[in-house]
Amino acid sequence: MMNRQPNLTCALFYLFLLGSCDWIGGEGEPATPNLRVLQAEEQEMVVSSSRFAMDLFHQLQKSEDVNQFFSPYSIHQALSMAINGNEGEVLEEFIQVLRYGGMGVEEANEAAQSLTKFLLELDPKVRLSIANAIWYKQEWEVHPEFEETVRNSFGAEVVGLDMGNPQSVNVINNWIEQNTEGLIKDMLDAIPANAAMYLVNPIYFKADWKYRFNASNTREAPFHVSPGDEVAVDMMRMEEAASMRYFSDGGLEYLEIPYSTGQYNMGVIISDEFDLDDKLQDFSFEDLEYWRENATEANFILQMPKFKLRYKMEKMNEDLMALGLEKPFYPSPMNFTKLFAHPTDPMYISRVIHDALIEVDERGSEAPAATIVEVSYTSVGPHQPRVFALDKPFVFLIQDKHSGAILFMGKLGDPSLLN
Structure with missing residues (x-):
């Protein structure tokens, strides 16, 4: 079952977390x-991914789940391949979406x-990985242009898979597990008979706190869920005050808790009342940008819960x-027309699955996540050749295919009257 309620410490964490393609970091490397300077298109990508993150965040808040954690970046990457x-x-x-x-x-x-x-080269003290892979129905042929693009731009492995073999689900699950340090397991339950392709993106982050x-x-210590309701948590506390970037606006406070060199941080937003949901209803990417730009250094002795959330x-x-992505979820010959090198039955996204985990303790944070986009085709059964029966009167002609000239023309209306 899903758990969904705003846990902004978790949800906004991934607004600041982006990925890379390999492992980085090491205890002996200089911090x-x-x-x-980011190139113009890189800045545009950051803006696009962040706007999508805010859109998805607000959409998920419409449920009544108590806690939530997800990687909008992973979802954005998987859909960007698609x-x-x-x-x-x-x-x-x-x-648009x-x-x-x-x-x-x-x-x-x-x-x-x-x-x-x-991002791969940004912080040598942060372990950061992102991988992409695509599995497709092995009897089919992937469109060369699509394969070249996802290999070059996303570093994606593109592999044929026997979708009818019950063991094939383990191929995908094991790959996800290997790329999330063994933390995301058995993500895909089964492969349906009409599955055509899986586009998969796992991401892994591990970093120590700067302080x-x-x-x-x-x-x-108590954690106050509402004015009259509290629960006990393991509350961590810094021994000394540390410098962190801080901003306050309209009863909301924003704090950046730095990791490692400070290039990555956990951004948190908290309200001075129990009205966080209400105050964040219209919160936008522009608001977040403004807060980050106007935050100033301040000294705090931080207290925060130690927790693990999946x-x-x-x-x-x-x-x-x-959010507006509607057409790809309905079978249509207009969907995924550039995916395969041959005509297919109408295709559609049958499922988008997302699994995420975060553990926060005294040392730092560890957070794996993965996204699966399952593309299927309409199952109409095996194709049978059409029976074209000349069992009623018909016109016929003898003609030249190249020029189109008609040499003879006739009609057969009643064969019984022939000789």
Whole structure:
């Protein structure tokens, strides 16, 4: 079952977390960030991904789940791979929902590649990984252009898979597990008979706090759920005040808790009353940008809960449709026209699955997540050749195929009257 209620410490964490393609970091390496000026298309990619994150955040808040945690970046990446298999009106829906209005698909693909490289090299003390893979029905042939794009821009493995073999589900699950340090397991329950393709994106993050908590200071303390309701948690506490970026606006307070060199942080938003949901109803990416730009350094002795949270969405279809991505979820010959090199039955996204986990303790944070986009085709049974019966009167002609000249023409209306 899904758990969903705003836990902004968790939800907004991934607004600041972006990925890379390989492992980075090591205890012996110097903690010096590798900074450079972002290219224009990289900045556009960050804006697109962040706007999508805010859209999805607000959509998920419409449920009554108590806690939630997800990676909008992982979901954005998986759908960004899928966008390359579409054209026309379906493509326009992807562009709108993924917030790619400021650039074309080719620019977005190039930005995904270069931004990934930048993030990979950003902080040598942060373990950060993102991987992409695509499995397709092995009897079919992937469109060469699509395969080239996802390999070059997303570093995706593209592999044929026997969708009818019950063991094939383990191929996908094991790969996800390997790319999330063994933490996301058995994500896919089964492969349906009409599955055509799986587009998969796992992401993994692990980093130490810049200012660590001493475990001996952790004590059981109350966490106030509502004015008259509290629960006991393991509350971590810093021994000394540390400098963090802080902003306050309209009863809301924003704090950036830095990891490692400070290039990554956990952003948290809290209300001075028990009205966080109400105050954040109209919260936008522009608001977040303003807060980040205007935050100033301040000294705090931080107290925060030690916690571990897993959140799985078995089917995100309705949430994504509510954001405007509708056509790809209904079988249509207009969907995924650039996915395969041959005609197929009408295809559609049958499921988008997302699984995420975060553990926060005195040392830092560890957070894996994965997204699966399952593309299926309409199951209409095996194709049988049409029986074309000349069992009634018909006209016939003898003609030249090349020129179109008709040499003879006739009609057969009653064979019994022939000789």
